[in-house]
Amino acid sequence: MNFEAVKAIYRFEMARTWRTLLQSIVSPVVSTSLYFVVFGAAIGSRITEVEGVSYGTFIVPGLVMLSVLTQSITNASFGIYFPKFIGTIYEILSAPVSYFEIVLGYVGAAATKSIILGLIILATAGLFVPLHIQHPVWMLLFLVLTSVTFSLFGFIIGIWADGFEKLQMIPMLIITPLTFLGGSFYSIGMLPQSWQTVALFNPVVYLISGFRWSFYEIADVSLSVSMGMTLSFLVICMTVVWWIFKSGYRLKS
Amino acid sequence: MSPIISVSGLSKTYASGFTALKSINLGIKPGEIFALLGPNGAGKTTLINIICGIANASSGEVLVDGHDIRRDYRTTRSLIGLVPQELHTDAFETVWATVSFSRGLFGKPKNPAHIEKVLKDLSLWDKKDSKIVTLSGGMKRRVMIAKALSHEPQILFLDEPTAGVDVELRKAMWDVVRTLRASGVTIILTTHYIEEAEEMADRVGVINRGEIILVEEKAALMQKLGQKRLKLHLQGKIDAVPTPLAAYNLELAGDGTELIYTYDTRSEHTGITSLLSDLRAAGIRFSDLDTTQSSLEEIFVSLVRA
Numbered sequence: 001m002n003f004e005a006v007k008a009i010y011r012f013e014m015a016r017t018w019r020t021l022l023q024s025i026v027s028p029v030v031s032t033s034l035y036f037v038v039f040g041a042a043i044g045s046r047i048t049e050v051e052g053v054s055y056g057t058f059i060v061p062g063l064v065m066l067s068v069l070t071q072s073i074t075n076a077s078f079g080i081y082f083p084k085f086i087g088t089i090y091e092i093l094s095a096p097v098s099y100f101e102i103v104l105g106y107v108g109a110a111a112t113k114s115i116i117l118g119l120i121i122l123a124t125a126g127l128f129v130p131l132h133i134q135h136p137v138w139m140l141l142f143l144v145l146t147s148v149t150f151s152l153f154g155f156i157i158g159i160w161a162d163g164f165e166k167l168q169m170i171p172m173l174i175i176t177p178l179t180f181l182g183g184s185f186y187s188i189g190m191l192p193q194s195w196q197t198v199a200l201f202n203p204v205v206y207l208i209s210g211f212r213w214s215f216y217e218i219a220d221v222s223l224s225v226s227m228g229m230t231l232s233f234l235v236i237c238m239t240v241v242w243w244i245f246k247s248g249y250r251l252k253s
Numbered sequence: 254m255s256p257i258i259s260v261s262g263l264s265k266t267y268a269s270g271f272t273a274l275k276s277i278n279l280g281i282k283p284g285e286i287f288a289l290l291g292p293n294g295a296g297k298t299t300l301i302n303i304i305c306g307i308a309n310a311s312s313g314e315v316l317v318d319g320h321d322i323r324r325d326y327r328t329t330r331s332l333i334g335l336v337p338q339e340l341h342t343d344a345f346e347t348v349w350a351t352v353s354f355s356r357g358l359f360g361k362p363k364n365p366a367h368i369e370k371v372l373k374d375l376s377l378w379d380k381k382d383s384k385i386v387t388l389s390g391g392m393k394r395r396v397m398i399a400k401a402l403s404h405e406p407q408i409l410f411l412d413e414p415t416a417g418v419d420v421e422l423r424k425a426m427w428d429v430v431r432t433l434r435a436s437g438v439t440i441i442l443t444t445h446y447i448e449e450a451e452e453m454a455d456r457v458g459v460i461n462r463g464e465i466i467l468v469e470e471k472a473a474l475m476q477k478l479g480q481k482r483l484k485l486h487l488q489g490k491i492d493a494v495p496t497p498l499a500a501y502n503l504e505l506a507g508d509g510t511e512l513i514y515t516y517d518t519r520s521e522h523t524g525i526t527s528l529l530s531d532l533r534a535a536g537i538r539f540s541d542l543d544t545t546q547s548s549l550e551e552i553f554v555s556l557v558r559a
Contacts, residue, residue: 002327008357019345087341091400094305094335095358096327252309 005097009105028067032121036128051218056129061212062184068118076110076154099245110151139214152237178204188220256280263313273299275463286440288450291460297443334406338413340393344386352399359404391422408439483514486541495535
């Protein structure tokens with residue numbers, strides 16, 4: 001195991017975060033605060049409670065997930081796409097590092113950033129609404145698993161993308177709508193029966209449901225199903241990344 | 254002496270169907286400076302990329318210090334430093350950070366003293382805290398070399414190292430390369446500047462259309478393939494080469510005051526003795542003469558055109 005290489009990639013990526021602090025941390029926190037103002041205050045005044053939890057408090061896990069999902073994908077996809085774009089990928093490919101170590105460095109850094117961001121957003125939420133986390137270990141587990149899984153997904157997008165447009169396409173056109181429709185701001189049970197069935201095809205529903213359960217013990221689907229779906233997506237992403245490196249797809253000619 | 258790099262039957266065909274390398278066989282001796290010459294698209298960079306792990310070979314085998322580049326990639330890659338043709342750098346990183354990153358990437362623990370030495374050797378020490386984006390093209394090229402040397406490689410690939418670099422900096426880089434060779438580093442150099450190969454290389458390989466067409470000691474190559482030119486400085490001016498001398502294919506130069514005779518050093522009879530006799534018979538006298546050897550560039554051009 002080339003720990004020095006993993007450390008070098010990880011530190012390099014984390015250094016980029018500190019260099020772009022405004023974009024990496026401040027911007028998502030400001031966006032989330034605005035969500036609280038718009039959804040929590042404006043809409044929350046009309047929807048007082050959801051399943052016994054005040055609306056402002058209810059949306060906290062969904063808002064954290066929204067940021068964690070999009071930032072995991074953005075951080076990881078940009079992290080690997082940028083060396084491809086500027087050509088410095090040659091150094092990674094010619095170094096004595098295994099595929100696993102490359103992924104560990106890039107995905108580890110992207111997931112770390114997302115986890116830090118998720119915790120900052122959680123702390124920010126605490127300024128707006130009273131927070132109580134009933135199962136902090138499960139909350140952390142969901143946060144870490146989601147960050148890692150979607151960082152892996154972002155890594156795949158970064159490898160696949162051959163332009164900045166494609167890099168933005170998946171997060172903007174697929175992930176954000178799925179998150180909004182995945183119960184970030186409402187319970188699936190509030191939808192008509194037919195739409196509840198449709199919603200179950202949205203993988204983000206399971207992530208938000210499990211994450212919300214760790215806060216308030218209320219969920220749209222059972223905890224085991226949420227965890228199972230999260231782990232399934234993790235395995236799928238790992239399989240695709242393994243194939244990418246084995247085949248050299250978009251990395252090696 | 255067993256080669257430090259051994260390439261056997263190496264072929265590369267891209268997905269587009271273009272065959273960049275056709276069953277290449279090549280051995281690089283430890284400690285030598287090997288110049289790989291070839292026109293654009295000849296396969297130089299493809300060959301380097303395969304050896305360094307950036308591209309996959311279609312078939313064939315490459316051994317670095319006896320290790321297979323696929324099975325023992327950790328060992329082989331840690332022995333190699335690569336300076337690519339293009340200036341690929343992280344624009345917003347400092348010189349120190351990017352060179353240190355390269356060392357870590359190659360599995361070496363931090364060694365500020367070594368990084369300092371490399372930067373000083375390449376006259377980059379006063380720029381160590383500068384962001385790369387603020388450096389000139391020549392400085393960026395040095396940063397690329399510093400990155401390649403950061404992990405103390407035994408083999409250094411320099412792919413067009415002095416492309417776009419001014420004469421002064423080019424000569425400074427030649428000095429760096431010579432110093433590296435003196436410390437035991439094997440250097441493989443691709444270049445368009447034939448004078449670079451002529452100046453520095455121990456051996457020269459010529460690649461064209463994906464095939465190695467020649468590998469030779471530079472001095473032997475120049476002696477074996479080189480043509481010599483005999484220049485005769487005439488005592489008086491002549492308007493044309495006299496008819497009895499037509500068989501020598503003489504070239505009239507210097508506004509009629511010089512005659513140039515080109516001959517092959519490999520042939521048994523150079524024709525110089527008979528030329529001088531025939532000149533005397535034709536009443537042409539000369540005050541001085543000198544000979545010059547064909548340059549490597551002329552040899553290269555003649556090979557790739559063959």
